[in-house]
Amino acid sequence: MSIEKISSKLSWLPPSAARFIEKRVKNVPRVKKMIDAENDKAMAVLEHSLRPYDNKFTKHKTLPATGVSREKILSDIQHMHDVESGRWKDGFVSGGIYHGDNEHIEFLNKVYALQSQSNPLHSDLFPSATKFEAEIISMVANLHGKGTSADNSSVCGTVTSGGTESILVAMKAYRDRAREEKGITEPEMIVPTTAHAAFDKASQYFNIKQVKVSVTGDYIADMNAVKRAINNNTVVIVGSAPTFPHGAFDPIKEMSALALKNGIGFHTDCCLGGFVVPFAEKLGYKVPVVDFRLPGVTSMSVDTHKYGYAAKGTSVVLYRTEALRHYQFYTLTEWPGGLYFSPTLAGSRPGALSAACWASLLAMGEDGFLKATKAILETADKIKEGVKAIPELKLLGDPVWILAFGSDTINPYEVLDQMGKKNWNLNGLHKPACFHIALTLRHTQPGVAERFIADLKESVAFVKANPGNKGGLAPVYGMAASLPFRGMVSDILKKYLDVIYKL
Ligand SMILES: Cc1ncc(COP(=O)(O)O)c(C=O)c1O
Structure with missing residues (x-):
């Protein structure tokens, strides 16, 4: 039986009972093997996305015997910067980069220098x-x-x-x-x-x-x-x-x-x-x-x-x-x-x-902050209005500019996966299952709010037509949210941190 199945069968357990059982079964060899296999499966999905540079740049396990030229170092970093900045610059990312205009960044960089x-x-x-x-x-x-x-x-x-x-x-x-x-x-x-x-x-x-x-x-x-x-x-x-x-x-x-x-x-x-x-x-x-x-x-x-x-x-x-x-x-x-x-x-x-x-x-000043806030809140209003036309999604609570979407009819994590395929980097949340976008100045650029609504509409339509579609992170999110053995979820997260530091 898979962890997902066990999880769905035991979801009625109160947390204290789940903790009690987990402590007792965690190190039973057969269970441990199953948990390790689940962990490996989850990590394989994640590891690939965390290591895009594995075959592109030299891996330095030890100090280089002779110093690498500054030009080479700068050119490698420039390459990584160029790969990584497109997504957030174009407003595909929830939160993360809050301003992001070139002149502002260059100004801060000068001050830093x-x-x-x-x-x-x-x-x-x-x-x-x-x-x-x-x-x-x-x-x-x-x-x-x-x-x-x-x-x-x-x-x-x-x-x-x-x-x-x-x-x-x-x-x-x-x-x-x-x-x-x-x-x-x-x-x-x-x-x-x-x-x-x-x-x-x-x-x-x-x-x-x-x-x-x-x-x-x-x-x-x-x-x-x-x-x-x-x-x-x-x-x-x-x-x-x-x-x-x-x-x-x-x-x-x-x-x-x-x-x-x-x-x-x-x-x-x-x-x-x-x-x-x-x-x-x-x-x-x-x-x-x-x-x-x-x-x-x-x-x-x-x-x-x-x-x-x-x-x-x-x-x-x-x-x-x-x-x-x-x-x-x-x-x-x-x-x-x-x-x-x-x-x-x-x-x-x-x-x-x-x-x-x-x-x-100082550079923003009161007028700059007022202008920025107005732009973000207007974008939020536009998105809130646009989402009304997607009946499968519901906006959670009464938010101002951080907008969380759940659903009573479709799996929000599958929508999140589809949005990921359209280049969006949104935040998956649980209790209840939903995802959110924290709107920033990046999303106030022309066309971004419209693109978000259109992509959301298409993603929802896809999930509605293809529920349970395999291949994305939806099952990982789903399991992490529902598994009654929270210690195991915690272990998975620690493994994730191990993966980050793995060379
Ligand atoms: C409401 C709230 N409090 C605290 C934090 C923690 O901030 P940081 O990630 O800068 O440590 C965050 C981060 O998103 C947040 O949203």
């Missing part, structure tokens, strides 16, 4: 990095309500390497504050199931128990579940504005008010929305207030490397007070290497990325 040796760890050597980071934080804080009332005039923050790091350090700050100020030794965080994986990572890395709360039919945090989850060990409640999977806005106002009432921190994950929501509000779109204007919001994550149009590798984490930010900082006073202190997870950091981030914010 000028600052490539900068390291904010050495603030004495690179006062420019200090200036850039302090100004980035101030610009982002002011976008998110700083100074609109007496109780948010001290909003402060740090620059991090990305949304995940912003979330990790914020969760650590709440854990440490609760231990210091309330004596909480078994901290808990309340996290909607749709919140980003980075919160789960924080829970694992920092040993904070994650209390997952369900979402409503509109894919937003269920307030009753949030209320029920609060206890004396709760250190923070989390909400997203919007969520990664369905682009939905959790009820941040209600959640943060509840947190305030209970003396608990509240984090708005605005990694995706940080540079769209403030401008959408100014443009008159119906978006909720999710920032420090709400008295219960005590921290936020805002990604400059997404809709801030900076190069990859920066984000901002904001706190309502310096006192809370102090719990993020690391200091060491007794090290023979000297007095050591660093604000985030890394020690040395790429100052050039902070410079490029600062440059992106």
Whole structure:
């Protein structure tokens, strides 16, 4: 019997029972053989697509005995760049590259080149990095309500390497504050199931128990579940504005008010929305207030490397007070290497990325962000309208510009496969089975929205006419979503990471 068959037969098992059975059967030789065979099958599908350069370029398993010429290295990298950039440049990719215009990229590259040796760890050597980071934080804080009332005039923050790091350090700050100020030794965080994986990572890395709360039919945090989850060990409640999977806005106002009432921190994950929501509000779109204007919001994550149009590798984490930010900082006073202190997870950091981030914010300016946001939201409206003519697909929830599509009649993963054949690179999601497109400036180019709708129509028609068509990733997605043995799914993911590092 195949894993798929076992999976469909056991799908009724509650997770705890599935975990119990899995632990007992996983290492039985016959079962292990079957799992390995399934893993190999899945990896064979993936490996091929991950290694297009295997026969095109020399593989360097060890250092070359004599240095390779810079010209040769540059020409190889140029070749890879040319192969890889077409797809995202032409707007076939969900999220990923948020700006992507040549002039913008070349401008950021020039800034990077000028600052490539900068390291904010050495603030004495690179006062420019200090200036850039302090100004980035101030610009982002002011976008998110700083100074609109007496109780948010001290909003402060740090620059991090990305949304995940912003979330990790914020969760650590709440854990440490609760231990210091309330004596909480078994901290808990309340996290909607749709919140980003980075919160789960924080829970694992920092040993904070994650209390997952369900979402409503509109894919937003269920307030009753949030209320029920609060206890004396709760250190923070989390909400997203919007969520990664369905682009939905959790009820941040209600959640943060509840947190305030209970003396608990509240984090708005605005990694995706940080540079769209403030401008959408100014443009008159119906978006909720999710920032420090709400008295219960005590921290936020805002990604400059997404809709801030900076190069990859920066984000901002904001706190309502310096006192809370102090719990993020690391200091060491007794090290023979000297007095050591660093604000985030890394020690040395790429100052050039902070410079490029600062440059992106300045070059865009308020007018540039308004224009970009308007273009993205208009594209979203066009696609939402166009999809209405595809009755087999349903838009999940009430999204603004991150659009997730599911179906009651056809397999969304098969549609995703067909879209892949038409060059689209969209995100497959599960619970429920669906896929999404995060719209960026790439999709605002003439004809892209129309092409997306037309391709979606054709893909749906194909799947309707040929359900269960073999050959794509749909079965892998389907199995990964439904297999009750989640440990096995986790093992498959670890194997995938092994494949990435295989030469
Ligand atoms: C809502 C949300 N939060 C956090 C993150 C994590 O960001 P990063 O990939 O920059 O670490 C993402 C990434 O897509 C996101 O969508």
